Amino acid sequence: MAGGFRPVDRAGLAGHLADRITDQAGRLRVLVDGPPPAGPLPLAHAVAELLRTRGRDALAVDADDFLRPASVRLEHGRTDAAMFLDGWLDEPALRREVLGPGGPDGTGRVLPRLRDRLRDRAFREDPVPLGPGGVVLLAGGRLLGRGLPAELTVHLRMGRAALERRLDPEDEWTAAAYTRYDDEGDPGGYADVLVMADHPDRPALRDA
Template structure:
């Protein structure tokens, strides 16, 4: 019900998520899921900054830096919604390089970026070491419902009408994929924190 949602500003949401993460022990994997206009990467970076200001190791990772090679993800064309939803993400690499290292028995060494999608070539980044209480905040779209291991999940819900208004014109074709993801994948049902983000600067959230 709408009354269950707590309105906040963006800074309030950042503070709340940082506080919730701080209350959890050990290495943590946090997922912030949402379409680009909802600002998942911006939110993840702000949360990571807040955590680092308290002395806790934290790294924000943009899922768009872990896409499959162009020859694979674009084999059905550059604007295929189904392929965008199901075939663009290099999920094995994401698990291997970002999420597995942050398991209790992992190395804590996280690769911040894998592939430059625009140039279609690998980055040459070194893994970033995160300490025993480190946090990786993985951010981007269409992440929930895949069984990715996470200790806290956040979904930024944006209506189709808001997506149509706010998506960059060159990315307008992705609205159909995000709409299918919302309808069939029910990411809000997976999320520990559901955020209504039609107006990203004036969100409201509900916790599970």
């Protein structure tokens, strides 16, 4: 990583990412990776809104809408950390429906949602067309280190103590999994943009 961290607010972070994306031509895929309390999905929506004001098609996609069926992801129970890390995301579907068509050589027809995880049934959605300069921002946790194709990667890092304070009580068990993901996978070590997000309203960022 080059350079040090600099403090920003959420609006400044969204603006910085929008600037980096605007500097690149063509259709782009952006991974916004981080645990729910760090706000990867709201950040993706904020960046997408800024891009649209600049005349570029942009779509924020929630990775939690591309989970495997409950019968598969919960095979070893609802709180199995290993499965949560490596077996919940439907990676083939993300590649086929989002990252493939959203890439520079793709069709531009991106499926916004695949499966309702609460009701464990498929959404009935039509693909969203993105023009030649369109941007798809895939947001969620545990996205990096899987070889998912992207032109820009962002990691929102939140320490264990902050996670435990901010996670919903029913999701507290995931704190250990996210800590393991950061420690063993080192997503911040190769993300294009690393954001320290222990205080989500007062993040600090560092560019690669």
